[in-house]
Amino acid sequence: MRMKTRTSLTLILMVLFVGHAQSEEHLMGEMDVKIPVQDCVMEPSEIVDVGSVVPGVVDAIHVYRSDLIKKGAVIVELESSVEQASLELARARANQNTAIELREESARFGTLTQNREQALLRKSAISQHDWDKTKTEARIAELQVKQEQDNKAIYELEYRRAQLVLEQRRIRSPVDGVVMERFKSVGEFVEDEPVARVAQLNPLHVEVIVPVDYLGSIVPGMQADVRTGLANSGEYRATVERVDRVADAASGTYGVRLSLPNPDYTIPAGLRCQLTFLPQTQQKPQTVAVQSDAATAMETADEAPLGRCYSVGPVEDKSTAEQLADKLQQQSESLLLRAVSESVEVGYRVLAAEPFNSVEKKQLLARLDEAGITDRFVLAQGESKGRIALGYFRKPYFANKRQESLAQKGFVTEILPHRKDIEQYWLDVALTSELDSPDQIEQIAATLSTAPTLKPMACYPELARR
Incomplete structure (x- = not known):
């Protein structure tokens, strides 16, 4: 009789536990808001127009455009012959000890x-006037030592x-970064x-x-995957840094604003991008343990850890x-293949x-x-049909060079990116x-001709349910 009562109580507690967990999961699912892909811009975290605190004539420039530069490095030196002479004069004065x-x-x-005269005064060999004069001269000599020390x-x-x-004549970089332009x-x-x-590229901003419909859904500390429109560029992981408190x-x-680490400057700045906010990791509610073999087995099976999640790609064709x-x-039972259509700049x-x-x-x-x-041609199709093209380049650097050379000859041009889906x-x-580490997955991905990258990501629900 007692065994039947205990079994019935255990079954009731298990039913209540499952119902409570499903209710919590339903509420959390309603609270989660899926934010669609957003357009974004990758910018330097700081752009500094470096100036001089004193006027002068440029004597030397130590940097060129696109040069990497460290904080405190000299960018420009102004003409400083007078200041150099003043420094030498001040050094000579400061090192002199002859007067002291x-x-x-x-x-x-x-x-x-x-x-000596104090002993003579005791014997009345000198007058009081002579003694006062000697004492005063000794005191003046001591004050003159103090004056020279001062x-x-x-x-x-x-x-x-x-x-x-003299240091003001040397203009230094206030940040680590890259030289964008020289004005002098x-x-x-x-x-x-x-x-x-000078632009600071680590981190990038x-x-x-975002539409106000998602106000409150994005908080500092959230992560997002950022993709640029450049070919052969992967995803980058950024972290929400600031959220405006006043909407438009x-x-x-x-x-x-998100912060994107860029320690080796491999991620270019000034590009348009697309951003996908990652879903927050869902936490299971705390439950009361049921002292039963059946309940313990159920709890263990339900809370088996999923482990870490990774995204492998990009892969160009579907068959590969x-x-x-x-x-x-073979390495994981939880795997999801997803296709991403992107419009990338190919030229x-x-x-x-x-x-x-x-x-x-x-x-x-x-x-x-x-x-x-x-070397020109007239475009026969597309949005720019009928316009005169004066060059096609894979990289913007060479397109800018072409535009500069044409401008010197008096031709007004513009650069339009050529995009491809x-x-x-x-x-x-x-x-x-x-599986403790993703080493085996990296080895498998490395077998492809164009080895994709392996990046950590959040374990979103669609992946976890597979």
């Missing part, structure tokens, strides 16, 4: 004279001031304008504008992705300024012929607790 030694000798002689201290301060004045050349005068622009009523949006999935399936076209009519177009072609620019495949893998 001279006054010390006079003070020692005054002390000896005072001691002068030496002042000279040392002047030497320090001369060092600082050797021989130019600098007063209140900047001499160079990812700026995203006109557009119904608010701003979010499926083959990789078959190999990874850059330099286009001449669009003419207003056919007459101006003919005049432009004639000017190009006179300038000897024959591609489909890439990613494999999201959840490792069980039995």
Whole structure:
């Protein structure tokens, strides 16, 4: 009888436990808000227009555009011959000790004279007036030593001031980063304008504008996957740093800033990107343990740890992705293959300024012929149909160079990115607790001709339920 009662009580507690867990999971599912992919911009964390605190003429420039630079490194030196001479003069004064030694000798002689005349005064061999005169001269000699010591201290301060004045003629970088632009050349005068622009690229700031519908769903500390539009670029993990507390009523949006580590400067700045906020890791509610063999077995099976999750990719074609999935399936039972369509920039076209009519177009072609620019063609299709293209380049650096050379010849141009829609495949893998490290998955991924990357990610519910 007691055994039947205990069994019935155990079954009731198990039913209550399962119902409570399902209710909590349902409520948490309602609270979770899935945020769609957002457009974003990757920017330097700091852009500094470095200026000078003193006016002067540029004597030397030690950096060029795109140079990496450390904090405190000298960017520009101003002409400083007068300051150098002042520093040498101040150094010479600060190192001189002759005046102090001279006054010390006079003070020692005054002390000896005072001691001798004090003995004579006791014998009434000298007058009181002579004694007062000797004592006063000894005191003056001591004060003159103190005066020279004070002068030496002042000279040392002047030497320090001369060092600082000379240091002002050396303009240094306030941050670690890269030189974006030089505004001055050797021989130019600098007063209140900047001499160079420096960008801090570690970390990068990812700026995203989010609809107010998701206000409260994004909090500092959340993570997100960031993808650029460049070919062969993977995903990067950024962390929410700041969330605007004031929304824009006109557009119904608010701003979010994420921090993206970039210690080796491999991630370029100034690019458009797409951002996917990762779901928060769900925590299981605490439950009361049931002292029963059946309940213990159920709890152990339900709370078996899923382990860490990783995203493998990108893989260019679907067949290769499926083959990789078959190999990874042996390492994990939880695996999800997902396709991501992206519009990536595959090149850059330099286009001449669009003419207003056919007459101006003919005049432009004639000017190009006179300038000897024959590497041109007229676009036959697309949004820029009919426009004159003056070059196609894979990298923006060479497109900018082409634009600069054309500008020197008097031609107004613009650079338009050439985009292409591609489909890439990613494999999201959840490792069980039995697999301590992802080394085996890395070895399998390395067998492909274009080895994909392996990045940690959050174990989202869709992956965990498989």
